Amino acid sequence: MLPLRSTTATVTRWFEPSAVDSRWLGAVMHAAFFLLLGGALARFLLRHPGEPRTPWIIGLSVVLAVLHLLGPGGRGDTGPGATRRRSAWLALVVVVWMVLVVLAPSFAWCAVPLFYTGLRMLPPRAALVLVAVLTAFVVAAQVQLAGRFDPNLVLAPPAVAALATAVFLQMERHTARQRVLIDDLISTRRELAASERREGTLAERERLSMEIHDTLAQGLSSQRMLLQAAERVWETEPDKARAHVRTAASVAEHNLAEARRFVHDLAPADLARGGGLDQALRALAERESGAHLTVRVHVDDDGQLARLPDRVQSALLRIAQGALANVREHAGASGAALTLTLLDDEVVLDVSDDGHGFDPDALPDSPGDGRGHGLLAMRARLRALGGTLTIESTPGEGTVLSAAVPLEAPR
Numbered sequence: 354m355l356p357l358r359s360t361t362a363t364v365t366r367w368f369e370p371s372a373v374d375s376r377w378l379g380a381v382m383h384a385a386f387f388l389l390l391g392g393a394l395a396r397f398l399l400r401h402p403g404e405p406r407t408p409w410i411i412g413l414s415v416v417l418a419v420l421h422l423l424g425p426g427g428r429g430d431t432g433p434g435a436t437r438r439r440s441a442w443l444a445l446v447v448v449v450w451m452v453l454v455v456l457a458p459s460f461a462w463c464a465v466p467l468f469y470t471g472l473r474m475l476p477p478r479a480a481l482v483l484v485a486v487l488t489a490f491v492v493a494a495q496v497q498l499a500g501r502f503d504p505n506l507v508l509a510p511p512a513v514a515a516l517a518t519a520v521f522l523q524m525e526r527h528t529a530r531q532r533v534l535i536d537d538l539i540s541t542r543r544e545l546a547a548s549e550r551r552e553g554t555l556a557e558r559e560r561l562s563m564e565i566h567d568t569l570a571q572g573l574s575s576q577r578m579l580l581q582a583a584e585r586v587w588e589t590e591p592d593k594a595r596a597h598v599r600t601a602a603s604v605a606e607h608n609l610a611e612a613r614r615f616v617h618d619l620a621p622a623d624l625a626r627g628g629g630l631d632q633a634l635r636a637l638a639e640r641e642s643g644a645h646l647t648v649r650v651h652v653d654d655d656g657q658l659a660r661l662p663d664r665v666q667s668a669l670l671r672i673a674q675g676a677l678a679n680v681r682e683h684a685g686a687s688g689a690a691l692t693l694t695l696l697d698d699e700v701v702l703d704v705s706d707d708g709h710g711f712d713p714d715a716l717p718d719s720p721g722d723g724r725g726h727g728l729l730a731m732r733a734r735l736r737a738l739g740g741t742l743t744i745e746s747t748p749g750e751g752t753v754l755s756a757a758v759p760l761e762a763p764r
Contacts, residue, residue, distance in 0.1 A: 461494035572608035684708025
């Protein structure tokens with residue numbers, strides 16, 4: 354499917370009357386007028402050589418030709434006094450033509466290009482009046498040339514004028530409808546572009562929200578707990594307090610590296626160091642393990658983890674970070690395990706703990722009071738990869754969180 358901008362531009366090129374087309378039609382009408390004018394003059398000179406009115410005929414023909422060449426712009430000219438200039442110019446052309454027709458009826462058919470000029474320059478009602486006047490002069494001139502009354506000469510010019518007028522007005526209405534269609538397409542394109550910008554803003558906001566939750570928020574929570582622990586033993590066990598402070602400083606350093614990377618939409622710092630998802634999960638488990646929680650890692654991949662797309666590895670690592678943060682803050686567990694299994698058609702990350710568990714059906718659909726965002730962020734990450742999140746938990750019996758991503762996930 355073509356992009357929206359390309360499609361709209363194509364439609365515009367097909368339907369919008371271009372300046373080139375308008376100039377081409379104007380050139381054709383000019384050529385037709387001069388051919389008719391020259392033919393009428395040649396006919397008069399051949400049939401009426403040496404007549405006293407000949408200088409007047411030649412002079413008026415030259416004046417009419419010059420006026421036609423120097424005529425003002427069409428209806429698109431909207432400058433000050435444009436309508437008055439057009440009307441005055443057209444009136445002068447019509448008067449000169451009428452005088453020529455009175456002197457030499459063979460000039461009557463020059464009215465055909467003048468039909469187009471009047472219809473193009475004047476409002477519809479005024480143009481119709483002009484066409485009727487020009488047609489009456491053509492009929493009178495044809496009857497005068499024939500020297501007798503001929504129904505065909507009386508009916509043919511009005512029929513030609515009516516046909517030309519109907520075709521022109523129909524084209525004008527068609528052009529107006531095309532302009533409306535093009536305006537609607539352009540308006541729709543602008544609305545869709547604005548919608549895409551809004552969706553892009555929301556997507557980036559969601560990305561930053563998930564990254565902040567999975568990195569900075571968790572790191573700050575760990576630092577707070579470590580610093581609170583250090584404060585409690587500051588007087589009685591200063592060595593232990595200093596160890597807590599050093600650990601908090603290490604967490605802060607790691608958070609700073611994570612913040613710099615997700616601002617630039619890069620891979621998590623643990624993955625950027627090399628070693629792949631396996632080593633990143635082990636580094637995460639080591640950081641999360643402490644006096645009150647031990648995190649184990651088991652990877653079953655037969656050496657095939659390297660074929661996982663980078664975005665899948667990043668998502669699984671972030672999910673592991675979020676799950677362990679929930680374990681640390683809410684589960685009251687003493688042990689947790691990260692199990693990564695690479696199957697033929699999907700990769701599965703299981704995060705289990707021996708905490709007090711909870712009722713998954715009681716989870717809120719949206720975060721409240723700044724909490725409850727972790728599971729929603731995990732689901733959002735997996736949804737973007739075509740994956741699923743499953744939670745099995747019973748109060749008092751621990752929790753198992755399972756994240757599965759198909760290996761041929763949409764990119």
